Amino acid sequence: MIKSYPPISPKIAGFMHGADYNPDQWQHAPEVLEEDIRLMKLAKCNVMAVGIFAWAALEPEEGTFTFEWLDRVLDRFAENGIYAWLATPSGARPAWMSQRYPEVLRVSENGVRNLHGGRHNHCYTSPVYREKTRIINTKLAERYANHPAVVGWHISNEYGGECHCDYCQDAFREWLKKRYGTLEALNRAWWTAFWSHTYTDWSQIESPAPHGEKMVHGHNLDWRRFVTDQTADFCRAEIAPLKAIRPDLPVTTNMMDWFEGLDYRKFADMLDVISWDAYPTWHDTQEPGKLAAWFSFNHDLFRSLKGGRPFMLMESTPSLTNWQPVSKLKRPGMHLLSSLQAVAHGSDTVQYFQWRKSRGSSEKFHGAVVDHVGHEHTRVFQDVAGLGGLLETIAEVTGSGVPAETAIIADWDNRWAVKDAQGPLNRGVDYENTVMQHYRALWNMGIPVDVIGSEDDFSRYKLIVAPMMYLCTEKAGAALEAFVAGGGTLVATYWSGIVDESDLCHLGGFPGPLRKVLGIWSEEIDGLHESERNAMVCLTGNALGLNGSYELYDLCDLIHPEGAQVLAEYGADFYAGRPALTVHAYGEGKAYYLASRAKEPFYADFYARLIREAGIRKAIETELPEGVTAQLRSDGSTDYVFVLNFSGRKVQVNLDSEAYTDVLSGDAVQGGIELDVHGVRILKRKTGNLL
Numbered sequence: 001m002i003k004s005y006p007p008i009s010p011k012i013a014g015f016m017h018g019a020d021y022n023p024d025q026w027q028h029a030p031e032v033l034e035e036d037i038r039l040m041k042l043a044k045c046n047v048m049a050v051g052i053f054a055w056a057a058l059e060p061e062e063g064t065f066t067f068e069w070l071d072r073v074l075d076r077f078a079e080n081g082i083y084a085w086l087a088t089p090s091g092a093r094p095a096w097m098s099q100r101y102p103e104v105l106r107v108s109e110n111g112v113r114n115l116h117g118g119r120h121n122h123c124y125t126s127p128v129y130r131e132k133t134r135i136i137n138t139k140l141a142e143r144y145a146n147h148p149a150v151v152g153w154h155i156s157n158e159y160g161g162e163c164h165c166d167y168c169q170d171a172f173r174e175w176l177k178k179r180y181g182t183l184e185a186l187n188r189a190w191w192t193a194f195w196s197h198t199y200t201d202w203s204q205i206e207s208p209a210p211h212g213e214k215m216v217h218g219h220n221l222d223w224r225r226f227v228t229d230q231t232a233d234f235c236r237a238e239i240a241p242l243k244a245i246r247p248d249l250p251v252t253t254n255m256m257d258w259f260e261g262l263d264y265r266k267f268a269d270m271l272d273v274i275s276w277d278a279y280p281t282w283h284d285t286q287e288p289g290k291l292a293a294w295f296s297f298n299h300d301l302f303r304s305l306k307g308g309r310p311f312m313l314m315e316s317t318p319s320l321t322n323w324q325p326v327s328k329l330k331r332p333g334m335h336l337l338s339s340l341q342a343v344a345h346g347s348d349t350v351q352y353f354q355w356r357k358s359r360g361s362s363e364k365f366h367g368a369v370v371d372h373v374g375h376e377h378t379r380v381f382q383d384v385a386g387l388g389g390l391l392e393t394i395a396e397v398t399g400s401g402v403p404a405e406t407a408i409i410a411d412w413d414n415r416w417a418v419k420d421a422q423g424p425l426n427r428g429v430d431y432e433n434t435v436m437q438h439y440r441a442l443w444n445m446g447i448p449v450d451v452i453g454s455e456d457d458f459s460r461y462k463l464i465v466a467p468m469m470y471l472c473t474e475k476a477g478a479a480l481e482a483f484v485a486g487g488g489t490l491v492a493t494y495w496s497g498i499v500d501e502s503d504l505c506h507l508g509g510f511p512g513p514l515r516k517v518l519g520i521w522s523e524e525i526d527g528l529h530e531s532e533r534n535a536m537v538c539l540t541g542n543a544l545g546l547n548g549s550y551e552l553y554d555l556c557d558l559i560h561p562e563g564a565q566v567l568a569e570y571g572a573d574f575y576a577g578r579p580a581l582t583v584h585a586y587g588e589g590k591a592y593y594l595a596s597r598a599k600e601p602f603y604a605d606f607y608a609r610l611i612r613e614a615g616i617r618k619a620i621e622t623e624l625p626e627g628v629t630a631q632l633r634s635d636g637s638t639d640y641v642f643v644l645n646f647s648g649r650k651v652q653v654n655l656d657s658e659a660y661t662d663v664l665s666g667d668a669v670q671g672g673i674e675l676d677v678h679g680v681r682i683l684k685r686k687t688g689n690l691l
Helices: 031-042 068-079 095-100 127-144 166-180 183-190 217-245 288-304 334-344 379-393 412-420 431-445 474-485 512-518 602-614
Strands: 016-021 047-050 083-087 150-154 254-256 275-277 311-315 347-352 406-409 449-452 463-466 489-493 520-527 534-538 549-561 565-570 579-586 589-594 596-598 628-634 638-645 651-654 660-662 672-675 680-686
Touching (some): 016 379, 031 379, 047 068, 047 347, 068 127, 127 217, 166 183, 275 288, 288 431, 334 347, 334 628, 412 431, 431 602, 463 602, 474 489, 474 512, 474 589, 489 512, 489 602, 512 520, 512 589, 534 579, 549 565, 549 579, 638 672, 672 680
Parallel strands (some): 016 347, 275 311, 406 463
Antiparallel strands (some): 534 565, 549 596, 565 579, 628 638, 638 680, 660 680
């Protein structure tokens, strides 16, 4: 069902456009604020994220608060029609706190406490740090929650990392007691009888450490879950005093691209809007479409965290970074293309790090809207201003959703478990790239995709892809079984259904809870050396109409059909002639099983046939040139089609027979469109009956 959503803030109609702003660094030069406001208006920027690392400027000494500089900034914003996401400053604590309360500093996994410095160098469990955070957040809320310039709270900054101090060890044990109840249950779930690791007292349990325990996979998995839960609990504690004073003011925290350290789905319910920070290495040497697809995947992931609601691109660079291996400038057109990529996938904001370049320290050469030269006469500033004008023109797009009929399952605990497993490919099972092989095939065809978890609602989808679902619970297996029985199409792969939620192997035959719906039994899996290859040989007259053979590598699953129909077989080794691709008709739907990792063009050919069979609509019913994608947003009456050219060359795109209008010019468009290098076109049409 297509939905239209209200604006992120009722104060701003249309897109939010702005940057991280650090006036606390320029208190010695008050004239900078006035010049920045002039430049913000020129760049058509309407919102800034303020105070993200400003704790020392807000509380220079314990209990002494200096808000006057922030009063001045927000008051001048309000007078000039500029708004602020006001940040809580917990991302970096002041030096006085580290000196007076060393317990707030993290302890590394080797048991050594960190010195003061950097950022995110704090313990989320520390009672002192939690109390100091509560105090500063309360002060901010009391003073600014009803300020006319404030549109929401920016909670901390890029949460991440872990602490192994005594507070965290105790909290981990309490977390385990709540999860398992008894040591007997924990020992059974962790299979601690292995190597005589059985625990006889809760106090014996410590966090995984290089000089201690790291070989009990259930232990490692639970520690990662605990770190997520403890970080989420800290975030929740940050939000509480803000919501106590004004519950309707939205909160967000900026996330990072498919960050491995935290299960972001655990944060979704406490946040009013999802935001994330995107820093593609545009113009590097890899295939342009590959990089673009990775960041499209992330946009889809973050949009999906709250069921498809528009999200925020909280940080991106208007030019270059200073921390990537090679800091490339954005080529002409790329700023517009990469910003509209986020919009195409559901973002209602385009924001940057940073507004004005710092004069010193580690980010002084990081890209910014305002360079050290300090004026608007730069290429980057003009790019930003041009985008600001365009965002005003296409304001009608905001609030529209992305009508995805296809979803990819990507669970964090599955990712942790599959990468922790020893065998069958210890050089790396390449889980992320496996997911991306499937995603890119859909991206190349212009198929809207949600990126979901195994506990999400499957009912809205026609096709669900579950690449390498190594950790599969009985509940998830039953849900996928019901999805297929009800008429859905499932695609699963090798190395799926192997372990349960405790990282214990399923007994009775792999793929465990997926065995019935897939109609196969996996007996063995063969790991291939990097130089080894096999082949998938398509059977003549197979149900999908696949022809010829495809190259296979890395992993080959040796399976037995148990009701599934064989579509292709292995072409080499002692298992030549064994099934490599199957389909199982189950209830009203179908479940496909890919037994090996394939090279292109398999995924393109496979999914081209599958989406036709499943009746899935593309953004445009046409064949897109390589490196070009089309993405769709819709408000239920109007579809907005974004055609984005990441190919690095000028291309021609043929349109289907729908009646299109160019959103920018208002002109009717028929037949086809031409896209320049890094070009993008935004078309609209009436929403069809298929959506």
